Amino acid sequence: MLGPMIPGVWRINVFLLLIFMFSNASGTYVGVNIGTDMTDLPSPADVVALLKAHQISHVRLFDADRRMLTALANTSIEVMVGVTNEEVLGIGQSPSKAAAWVTKNVAAYLPETNITAIAVGSEVLTTIPNAAPVLVPALNYIHRALIATNLNFQVKVSSPQSMDVIPRSFPPSTASFNSTWNSTMYQLLQFLKNTGSYYMLNAYPYYDYVKGNGLFPIDYALFKPLPKNKQIIDSNTLFQYSSMLDAMVDAAYYSMKALNFPEIPVLVTETGWPWLGGSNEPDATMGNAETYNNNLIRRALNNSGPPSQPKLPINAYIYELFNENNRPGPISEQNWGVIFTNGTSVYPLTLGTSDSNRVNASETGLFCVAKPDADPIALKAGLDWACGQGQANCSAIQDGQPCFEPNNIYNHSSYAYNDYFQRKRSSGGTCVFDGTAMTTAINPSKCHQLLWFFPYSTISAAFNKNMYLIFLQAVVHAYSLEGESLFCADIFLLM
Numbered sequence: 001m002l003g004p005m006i007p008g009v010w011r012i013n014v015f016l017l018l019i020f021m022f023s024n025a026s027g028t029y030v031g032v033n034i035g036t037d038m039t040d041l042p043s044p045a046d047v048v049a050l051l052k053a054h055q056i057s058h059v060r061l062f063d064a065d066r067r068m069l070t071a072l073a074n075t076s077i078e079v080m081v082g083v084t085n086e087e088v089l090g091i092g093q094s095p096s097k098a099a100a101w102v103t104k105n106v107a108a109y110l111p112e113t114n115i116t117a118i119a120v121g122s123e124v125l126t127t128i129p130n131a132a133p134v135l136v137p138a139l140n141y142i143h144r145a146l147i148a149t150n151l152n153f154q155v156k157v158s159s160p161q162s163m164d165v166i167p168r169s170f171p172p173s174t175a176s177f178n179s180t181w182n183s184t185m186y187q188l189l190q191f192l193k194n195t196g197s198y199y200m201l202n203a204y205p206y207y208d209y210v211k212g213n214g215l216f217p218i219d220y221a222l223f224k225p226l227p228k229n230k231q232i233i234d235s236n237t238l239f240q241y242s243s244m245l246d247a248m249v250d251a252a253y254y255s256m257k258a259l260n261f262p263e264i265p266v267l268v269t270e271t272g273w274p275w276l277g278g279s280n281e282p283d284a285t286m287g288n289a290e291t292y293n294n295n296l297i298r299r300a301l302n303n304s305g306p307p308s309q310p311k312l313p314i315n316a317y318i319y320e321l322f323n324e325n326n327r328p329g330p331i332s333e334q335n336w337g338v339i340f341t342n343g344t345s346v347y348p349l350t351l352g353t354s355d356s357n358r359v360n361a362s363e364t365g366l367f368c369v370a371k372p373d374a375d376p377i378a379l380k381a382g383l384d385w386a387c388g389q390g391q392a393n394c395s396a397i398q399d400g401q402p403c404f405e406p407n408n409i410y411n412h413s414s415y416a417y418n419d420y421f422q423r424k425r426s427s428g429g430t431c432v433f434d435g436t437a438m439t440t441a442i443n444p445s446k447c448h449q450l451l452w453f454f455p456y457s458t459i460s461a462a463f464n465k466n467m468y469l470i471f472l473q474a475v476v477h478a479y480s481l482e483g484e485s486l487f488c489a490d491i492f493l494l495m
């Protein structure tokens with residue numbers, strides 16, 4: 001048997017993760033918010049596996065959870081961390097608290113964890129108005145702490161605001177901030193301008209549509225085309241608005257312009273649509289949520305801005321990754337998630353950056369494996385069924401084939417179960433196998449593939465050991481460039 005038991009065997013694992021990230025070449029992206037107010041939150045490692053499986057390239061955390069930030073290390077996923085509203089008051093009154101926060105929650109993780117932004121508080125002006133006077137000081141102290149640690153160019157600082165700070169957002173050209181916060185807003189925008197940051201906006205067409213009570217057609221909220229005689233037009237500018245989100249983002253641009261800050265980019269830190277609601281929430285449906293979020297992605301990756309700022313693309317974070325079943329409020333409040341904790345999509349969400357590499361998310365990221373505590377006899381029965389009647393392709397787990405090792409019932413069953421599940425699930429195949437199977441986000445089929453077996457001893461006259469290693473790495477690299485499906489290659493070197 002090959003593997004760690006043979007003394008003198010060197011083993012190089014080459015993991016070739018072919019991840020097409022959920023962003024396009026010009027940098028436009030759609031990220032996802034990760035709320036955690038739920039009873040069955042998966043472990044941080046499982047959350048990160050799900051993010052990868054669903055090709056999510058940007059996430060926003062509402063806090064700076066140590067375990068999540070550690071799990072996100074070395075992943076190339078960009079991370080926005082949050083100063084919670086509870087923390088804002090203290091930080092806004094104490095530069096040393098701000099410095100300690102940055103040291104503990106940001107500096108400690110960079111560069112392995114790619115933290116690129118800090119959201120200071122969440123809708124502070126509308127949820128804790130008494131903290132308004134310390135909001136901009138908090139941003140300033142955090143920024144100064146970043147300067148002191150030399151991170152100010154990598155990490156942007158801002159503070160997400162609700163659309164409620166703009167009392168009348170339509171028509172966009174006449175929108176302005178509620179004058180109650182004139183001076184705070186002015187200071188905030190001055191800060192964002194000086195530091196090259198962005199205005200963080202939480203924009204929910206769902207709520208405006210529902211509150212509008214029929215004022216706007218639902219197709220407008222869902223980014224669907226409107227009939228010729230029902231176009232939404234701003235009568236001052238004659239700009240035609242093809243979606244409510246475009247109009248909301250433009251309302252923010254015009255509000256900033258009214259205070260003389262014409263070009264601070266808007267970043268949509270939260271948007272989304274609930275897929276389930278109570279009997280008095282008829283618009284919270286699976287179909288609407290699927291339409292909204294898929295069209296949002298299409299809209300954002302289109303790379304154009306809203307009518308007043310066509311060159312500033314709309315980057316956005318979907319609210320949210322999981323359903324948060326512990327959140328208080330109406331039923332819809334607990335059903336904004338796009339992925340169940342077992343890894344299945346709540347509804348198909350078209351991820352990807354162009355039509356050529358778009359994948360159907362409900363078909364990726366979910367694998368079927370043997371339960372670790374399943375009875376071996378039941379597993380053997382499941383294995384035989386999968387490879388026989390189930391028509392799984394079990395040739396790779398036969399003696400001498402790439403997935404024979406590790407040669408035990410758990411690994412062989414996992415391989416066969418997963419092969420069956422991937423082939424048959426679209427036609428109703430399940431991951432049950434008499435209770436011996438379970439789904440996971442970790443691919444069980446990345447078995448050892450023996451690419452090259454070229455004992456060093458036979459050619460030691462020609463190469464020294466280091467050259468031999470470099471040569472083998474080059475071979476593996478070339479091989480990987482050829483076959484996209486190759487997931488993991490092991491090389492055993494007999495020294």
Ligand SMILES: *[C@@H]1O[C@H](CO)[C@@H](O)[C@H](O)[C@H]1NC(C)=O
Pocket residue numbers: 070073074112
């Ligand atoms: C990230 O990768 C580096 C280099 O491979 C390694 O030293 C570090 O321990 C990793 N960090 C974490 C948190 O896994």
Ligand SMILES: *[C@@H]1O[C@H](CO)[C@@H](O)[C@H](O)[C@H]1NC(C)=O
Pocket residue numbers: 076078111114116
């Ligand atoms: C982190 O994200 C920034 C912004 O996209 C990118 O320029 C940088 O290369 C990333 N850093 C790492 C280590 O991946």
Ligand SMILES: *[C@@H]1O[C@H](CO)[C@@H](O)[C@H](O)[C@H]1NC(C)=O
Pocket residue numbers: 167178179180
């Ligand atoms: C502006 O905000 C204040 C404080 O929240 C509120 O009382 C007032 O009604 C708002 N103004 C408008 C026009 O909505």
Ligand SMILES: *[C@@H]1O[C@H](CO)[C@@H](O)[C@H](O)[C@H]1NC(C)=O
Pocket residue numbers: 179180182258259
């Ligand atoms: C807020 O600013 C606007 C525009 O500059 C101005 O018209 C308004 O009077 C100001 N309101 C207060 C309360 O300062």
Ligand SMILES: *[C@@H]1O[C@H](CO)[C@@H](O)[C@H](O)[C@H]1NC(C)=O
Pocket residue numbers: 298299302304
């Ligand atoms: C994409 O951008 C073009 C040019 O700005 C625009 O005409 C088109 O309507 C946009 N499509 C979507 C789906 O927003």
Ligand SMILES: *[C@@H]1O[C@H](CO)[C@@H](O)[C@H](O)[C@H]1NC(C)=O
Pocket residue numbers: 340341342343344431439
């Ligand atoms: C995943 O969980 C959801 C919600 O609990 C459930 O409806 C679905 O059937 C599960 N999928 C699988 C493959 O277990």
Ligand SMILES: *[C@@H]1O[C@H](CO)[C@@H](O)[C@H](O)[C@H]1NC(C)=O
Pocket residue numbers: 393394395396
């Ligand atoms: C079964 O899988 C092997 C590789 O593991 C492949 O060579 C073979 O063509 C497959 N057979 C069928 C019928 O798909």
Ligand SMILES: *[C@@H]1O[C@H](CO)[C@@H](O)[C@H](O)[C@H]1NC(C)=O
Pocket residue numbers: 372405406410411444445446447448
């Ligand atoms: C074999 O099974 C064990 C236990 O289920 C698992 O940890 C391991 O990753 C599997 N190995 C392979 C190569 O699939």
Ligand SMILES: *[C@@H]1O[C@H](CO)[C@@H](O)[C@H](O)[C@H]1NC(C)=O
Pocket residue numbers: 348350360361362363426
């Ligand atoms: C994605 O795949 C699922 C299951 O195979 C299918 O029901 C669904 O219609 C597909 N969605 C799209 C957008 O192709």
